Amino acid sequence: MNRLTQLFTTTLAGAALCAASLSATAAETSEQPRQLRVYNWADYMLPSVPKEFQEKSGIQLTWDVFDTNEALEAKLLTGNSGYDLVVPSNTFLDTQIKAGVFQKLDKSKLPNWQHLDPGLLQLMTANDPGNQYAVPYMYGTVLIGFNPAKVKAALGDDAPVDSWDLIFKEENISRLKQCGVAMLDAPGDILPIALHYLGLDPNSKKAEDYEQAKELMLKIRPYIAYFHSAKYMTDIANGDICVAIGYSGSFYQFANRAKEAGNGVVVDWRLPKEGAPLWYDSFAIPASASNVDEAHAFLDNLLEPKVVAPISDFLGYPNPNRDAMPLVGSEIRDNPHLTPTAEAQKALYVLQPLPLKAERIRTRAWTAIKSGT
Numbered sequence: 001m002n003r004l005t006q007l008f009t010t011t012l013a014g015a016a017l018c019a020a021s022l023s024a025t026a027a028e029t030s031e032q033p034r035q036l037r038v039y040n041w042a043d044y045m046l047p048s049v050p051k052e053f054q055e056k057s058g059i060q061l062t063w064d065v066f067d068t069n070e071a072l073e074a075k076l077l078t079g080n081s082g083y084d085l086v087v088p089s090n091t092f093l094d095t096q097i098k099a100g101v102f103q104k105l106d107k108s109k110l111p112n113w114q115h116l117d118p119g120l121l122q123l124m125t126a127n128d129p130g131n132q133y134a135v136p137y138m139y140g141t142v143l144i145g146f147n148p149a150k151v152k153a154a155l156g157d158d159a160p161v162d163s164w165d166l167i168f169k170e171e172n173i174s175r176l177k178q179c180g181v182a183m184l185d186a187p188g189d190i191l192p193i194a195l196h197y198l199g200l201d202p203n204s205k206k207a208e209d210y211e212q213a214k215e216l217m218l219k220i221r222p223y224i225a226y227f228h229s230a231k232y233m234t235d236i237a238n239g240d241i242c243v244a245i246g247y248s249g250s251f252y253q254f255a256n257r258a259k260e261a262g263n264g265v266v267v268d269w270r271l272p273k274e275g276a277p278l279w280y281d282s283f284a285i286p287a288s289a290s291n292v293d294e295a296h297a298f299l300d301n302l303l304e305p306k307v308v309a310p311i312s313d314f315l316g317y318p319n320p321n322r323d324a325m326p327l328v329g330s331e332i333r334d335n336p337h338l339t340p341t342a343e344a345q346k347a348l349y350v351l352q353p354l355p356l357k358a359e360r361i362r363t364r365a366w367t368a369i370k371s372g373t
Helices: 001-008 012-030 048-057 069-076 088-100 111-115 118-124 147-153 170-176 187-198 207-223 231-238 248-261 292-302 305-315 355-369
Strands: 035-041 062-068 134-146 181-183 243-247 267-271 277-284
Touching: 035 292, 048 062, 048 292, 069 088, 069 243, 088 277, 111 292, 118 134, 118 277, 134 147, 134 231, 134 248, 134 292, 134 305, 147 170, 170 207, 181 231, 187 207, 187 243, 187 277, 187 355, 207 355, 231 243, 231 248, 243 248, 248 267, 277 292, 292 305
Parallel strands: 035 062, 181 243
Antiparallel strands: 134 243, 134 267, 134 277
């Protein structure tokens, strides 16, 4: 006989007690569990972090993934994405803030904000003025990856692997053609690098600046094997190319792939001394979010140094949490070409979305560069 049956078969007082017990149970049942809906990049989180947060907080997580910024933006621009936290990249964040799709952070609910690196936060104000809308997550740069043995064979011991001269000086890249040079198929990354190398604004809106960048690129175009934003990673790990302009974390990951393959290929990378673009991804709360307190609770947990440090180890990217980085593995933490020093940060620049007219100018320049005309 169960407890409720016992209560109903005793005295009137027992019946009253049973009724009170049932009423309390019904009240508990009517309370919905706290929820949080997150939309993040695929494979862009240490799986144990959401699991442990859910267990610790009692907040039920729904975790969905996307694979392009465009997919995320399409949901956000409907005005009701159905999510409480999303992870846009910095140039998309900039545009989306201006479109009014995010709500401001309540920093009184983020006491762990204090752990973030002020220098990096200042750089990030280029896309998020006042750091009002986004909690930065992971960051990286666009830089030079290379095969040391093959570059040395082509250019000798003094190859300028720490300078954009390696790519933009014809006397260097012409000799690297034999072992293969690749670039991202990304005008929004490559042309700002060319502009900056020429001493121009990497976020220029001037047609004459893009004409200069195009001329520079056309001089070296005959020596570039291809433009592709993924192929270079496997090719450099396999030894099929010797130099690439790509994302910092990709060279770290595929250097490890080469080691695991045991094919004798070594992959290294350098943050050029002249500077490079800084990119970053952030968590932001859509204006239509239903679970704002829960979103802040997750973000503050993510800002705990002991929580975010293992995510960097897992992903191979540094994070902007100054108190977490000492806890990150030395192969990431102590590599200045993955985690820029305070001095190197001064030469980094953050890219911004261009007005439509300037974007068209840049696109036309890129089309001409790729076709070699």
